Amino acid sequence: MDLPFDRPSPVTRRWRVTGWLLAGVWLFFLNIPLFTAVHQAQPWRRAVGVGTLVAFGVLYVLIFQWARNLRQAHRPIPVGQARASVGLLLALGLAGIPGTAGDWLTTLVFVAAAAVFLLPPVDALVVVVLCALTPPVAAALVPGWEAESTVVFAVLLASFAMFGVSRLAQRNGELRAAQAEIRRLAVAEERARTARDLHDILGHSLTVVAVKAELAGRLLELDPARAGTEIADVERLARQALADVRRTVGAYREISLSGELAGARTALAAAGIIGDLPDDLPTLPAAREELFGWAVREGVTNVVRHSGARRCVIRVHPDRVEIADDGRGPAGPQPPGDGGHGLLGLRERGGRLDGTVTVGRRPDGTGFLLRVTVPVEQR
Incomplete structure (x- = not known):
């Protein structure tokens, strides 16, 4: 039977909104390349810059949510799809160069963070190192581009922050899985306890009922009065068994040694x-x-x-x-x-x-x- 607590707890609306905010709040740092794109003199550069940045931001948020949903469902992130996602982010950042010029380097912060969240540790480390080295190397090779030390710092800081977020998400997933397992084991233990108690209670009571009913059947013609007494005991035992079952279901069943010895004396005597x-x-x-x-x-x-x-x-x-x-x-x-x-x-x-x-x-x-x-x- 599929009990409500056998299934994972549904994600609340508040938690879903929080996830979107966690992904979207960082898009604020795209304001620098966006400012550059908006103030381009040529319309086509302006369009390319703004369009690629909007596509970049939307893709980043969607990728973050996709990976987060997989983690919450305790499913692995496909490495191939993760690499393709990081590559697509990098490609959109490069495509915006005509409209953002050297400020496109800001998108590397998001590429590095996505790599940490999506990729295996070795792959993520390679991507982070390349993103951190790209600003000084690009400044040295491309005339007019200035060395952006702040971008390097932001890449490293974002990578460390995302590493913490990913570990936190992993621990939260493990905690939810552990809680679900505890609930499952509690259900199994309660089922075993109920089955054990019902067997012990009904097994004894019905055995005595059967013995007394058999005795009453033999005495019916020989000693009707004694047979009536035994039948009355059968009725009493049946009602007692029903009350015991109800108390057991309500978790109020208590056993006393003296009471069981008294019941044993009666059961043994009835069985001869x-x-x-x-x-x-x-x-x-x-x-x-x-x-x-x-x-x-x-x-x-x-x-x-x-x-x-x-x-x-x-x-x-x-x-x-x-x-x-x-x-x-x-x-x-x-x-x-x-x-x-x-x-x-x-x-x-x-x-x-x-x-x-x-x-x-x-x-x-x-x-x-x-x-x-x-x-x-x-x-």
């Missing part, structure tokens, strides 16, 4: 299994008591459903809880990841307290033993 349960319980931290309650619920559910046992023994110690029976036992060794959804959920719960879940035969080689152990120092 002798229950040897403790009368006194040690004082336990809340988290450990809840874990041991889940262990009793899962263990007794498996005893009633699968074991064919005649006797079930439950022992609770400060560091562990054990549920053992004299039934058929496991068919073979139980790998750590085996045992179905219930034991998998129990292992996940135990792992949060650095606990271990052991499943297998009893020490005498018979029956079945479920043991959940938590270090005593765990609080």
